[in-house]
Every structure is written in C-alpha cells, then in structure tokens.
Amino acid sequence: MPEKSNIVLIGPMGAGKSTVGRHLASHLHLPFVDSDREIERRMGVDIPTIFEYEGEDGFRQREAAVIADLCSREGIVLATGGGVVMRPENRECLKRCGLVVYLRTSVSVQLRRTARDRNRPLLQTENPRARLEELLRIRDPLYREIAHLVVDTDREHLRGTVRTVARRFRGRLPKPDKARSRTPVSAPE
Ligand SMILES: Nc1ncnc2c1ncn2[C@@H]1O[C@H](COP(=O)(O)OP(=O)(O)OP(=O)(O)O)[C@@H](O)[C@H]1O
Numbered sequence: 130m131p132e133k134s135n136i137v138l139i140g141p142m143g144a145g146k147s148t149v150g151r152h153l154a155s156h157l158h159l160p161f162v163d164s165d166r167e168i169e170r171r172m173g174v175d176i177p178t179i180f181e182y183e184g185e186d187g188f189r190q191r192e193a194a195v196i197a198d199l200c201s202r203e204g205i206v207l208a209t210g211g212g213v214v215m216r217p218e219n220r221e222c223l224k225r226c227g228l229v230v231y232l233r234t235s236v237s238v239q240l241r242r243t244a245r246d247r248n249r250p251l252l253q254t255e256n257p258r259a260r261l262e263e264l265l266r267i268r269d270p271l272y273r274e275i276a277h278l279v280v281d282t283d284r285e286h287l288r289g290t291v292r293t294v295a296r297r298f299r300g301r302l303p304k305p306d307k308a309r310s311r312t313p314v315s316a317p318e
C-alpha cells in the first residue's frame with residue numbers, strides 16, 4: 130500500500146502523462162511535477178543532450194536520483210518518464226509514493242502523438258514503430274506490476290481520464306468523519 134498521498138502517472142512515451150498530469154493537478158489544486166522536466170532543470174540541458182553526453186545509463190542514474198527526491202514529497206501529481214520502470218529501485222519507490230496510474234496506449238496512438246516531437250532520443254531511429262513495440266513488450270508488465278489503476282487513454286479522452294483518476298484518488302482519502310473516528314482514544318487510567 131502507498132505510504133504517501135501523491136498521484137504518480139506512468140506509461141509509455143505519448144501516453145499523455147505530462148498532459149494529463151498538468152490538467153489533473155489543476156483540477157485537484159495540487160502542485161504538478163514532471164520528472165523529465167526536473168532532470169532538465171537540475172542539469173541545465175535538455176534530455177537529448179544528456180543522452181548524447183552520458184548515454185541512456187547516465188540519464189537513468191539521474192532519473193533515479195530525481196525520483197527518490199520527488200517521492201519524499203506529499204500531495205503532488207507526478208508525471209514520470211516512459212522508462213522509469215526499468216530500474217527496480219524506482220518501481221519500489223513509486224509504489225510507496227502514492228496512487229500509481231498506468232496510462233495505457235496503443236503503439237499507433239503513441240506514434241501519432243509523438244510524431245512531431247524531437248525531444249525523445251529513443252525515437253530518433255529509422256523505425257520508431259518497431260522501437261515502441263519492443264519497449265512496450267518489455268515495459269508493459271513492469272507498468273502493470275506497480276499500477277494501482279490502469280486507464281486506457283486510446284478510449285478515454287483527456288477530460289475523461291482526468292475525472293477517472295481524480296475520482297479514484299478522492300475515494301482513497303479518508304472522509305473527515307471516518308478520519309476522526311479512527312483517531313485512537315486513550316483508555317481511562
Ligand atoms: N488523451 C489524449 N488525447 C489526445 N492527445 C493527447 C492525449 N494525451 C496527450 N496527448 C498529446 O500527445 C502528445 C504527447 O503527450 P505527453 O507529452 O503528455 O506524453 P508523455 O506520456 O508525457 O510522454 P513522455 O514519456 O515522452 O514524456 C502531446 O502533444 C499531447 O497534447
């Protein structure tokens with residue numbers, strides 16, 4: 130069970146983690162943090178540059194450090210990078226960090242949503258479809274391993290996804306009355 134009351138969005142490139150995350154945070158009046166943007170902010174360069182100079186391994190090390198830091202926060206909506214589940218320590222950390230939501234998406238929709246964006250080094254290949262299929266084959270079981278909720282973003286539009294996650298999140302928060310009745314009452318001496 131999660132130890133903290135955050136919302137963590139996981140899923141492949143183009144699933145909509147950053148887009149859904151921003152809308153969800155504004156809907157719930159919570160701060161929004163995107164781990165990809167946080168890595169770029171700390172490094173002062175963009176993700177393609179980190180891949181160019183440090184390789185994917187270097188990027189993953191920086192990502193793990195950022196995830197560990199962000200998971201110590203409380204009450205945030207956290208959009209993660211598509212490959213965050215590759216490291217077991219990230220999976221452990223995220224599971225405890227809050228409600229983990231897997232935004233599931235087909236490869237065809239991922240391709241459409243990422244076609245114009247050059248900011249994803251793993252897609253700078255001759256055959257992005259084959260790359261996305263291979264990544265999904267490896268990662269889908271890992272996303273599912275830590276997800277508390279799976280939302281199909283091919284079928285649900287943006288607003289529907291935000292509502293579904295918000296409803297589930299609110300359902301997990303203790304109601305004010307119930308919270309009071311759970312407060313331990315000390316026995317008379
Ligand atoms: N539910 C949706 N319906 C239609 N378009 C969407 C939806 N979610 C995201 N998009 C569009 O798809 C593109 C990619 O979305 P986004 O950047 O949020 O994906 P991501 O999961 O954060 O990817 P990455 O792992 O690479 O950071 C954006 O242009 C966004 O506007």
Ligand SMILES: O=C(O)C1=C[C@@H](O)[C@@H](O)[C@H](O)C1
Nearest residue numbers: 142165176210211212249250
């Ligand atoms: O799927 C991935 O491995 C990645 C997804 C992006 O969010 C970035 O974290 C980076 O481009 C790597």
Ligand SMILES: [Mg+2]
Nearest residue numbers: 146147165208
């Ligand atoms: Mg993103």
